Amino acid sequence: MIGNDVVDLSLSTFDTEGRFWRYSQKVCSPVELKQFGHFESNQQSLWRVWSLKEAAFKAAVRLGYQGLFRPAKIKVELIDSTRAIIQIGHYKFKGRTGIDQQQLWSDVVIKDLDFKSIVSIQKPNCVPISYKGRLPFIRSEKGGKLPASISHHGSFFRLIYLSA
Amino acid sequence: MNDAQFFDRLKEIISPYVQNQEAFKDLKAETRFIEDLQINSANLVDVVLDVEDAFDIEIDNDSMEKMLTLEASLAVIKEKLSA
Structure with a gap:
């Protein structure tokens, strides 16, 4: 099962250092705050942790999780500059994050091996998307439906699915 | 007040974060921030911080949710003001 999130970094800045830390304390645990700045800048750490929480929430909903999105209750452990482990309720996911000058994106899966099967699309309206409730699917080449995860923020769009 | x-x-506080201006024009007490006004979840935290500043209160995580x-x-605002 998969989930993803993208952050447009140009829309995600803070006017003051104080505001940045107040924001961070609302959505991160003290343990997560201690990881800030280890592998990237503090602000990138915040959005990296945030996007992993969003992505894990989407993946957990796919698996039947019925709770609300409560960022402070989702645990993120950063392993290195790209990899992370995320826990939401009893669901545990592996996360990967990419960062460039303008955007940051995170994908989560259950098994590391699944990262190799991720197909990503960066432009909207490239593939037809159907929904079951609020869950997106795309059509596979064989005509079946593949679970997808979609995120857009500001100028950026990212759809992912696992190749069949 | x-x-x-x-x-x-x-x-006034939520205005900068609203993406669905049609729903905002018809704002009601029961209007939902995410589903109706399409405020993104990251900006919901901004709303909470702005509320804290505007009313000089502190909002804990349980209340924020x-x-x-x-x-x-x-x-939540009235509860915190009366505490």
Whole structure:
């Protein structure tokens, strides 16, 4: 099962250092705050942790999780500059994050091996998307439906699915 | 501050984060921030910080999670002001 999130970094800045830390304390645990700045800048750490929480929430909903999105209750452990482990309720996911000058994106899966099967699309309206409730699917080449995860923020769009 | 003034102040606070202007024009107490106004989840935290600044209150995580509609947010604000 998969989930993803993208952050447009140009829309995600803070006017003051104080505001940045107040924001961070609302959505991160003290343990997560201690990881800030280890592998990237503090602000990138915040959005990296945030996007992993969003992505894990989407993946957990796919698996039947019925709770609300409560960022402070989702645990993120950063392993290195790209990899992370995320826990939401009893669901545990592996996360990967990419960062460039303008955007940051995170994908989560259950098994590391699944990262190799991720197909990503960066432009909207490239593939037809159907929904079951609020869950997106795309059509596979064989005509079946593949679970997808979609995120857009500001100028950026990212759809992912696992190749069949 | 009376209820109408609380409502107007909160309306002013959420305004910069609203993406669905049609729903915003028809704002009601039960209007939902995410589903109706399409405020993204990251900006919901900004709303909470702006509310803290505007009303000089501190909103804990449990209360923050309740602030998903105008009505629920006003209830949290009033509770914190009276504490």
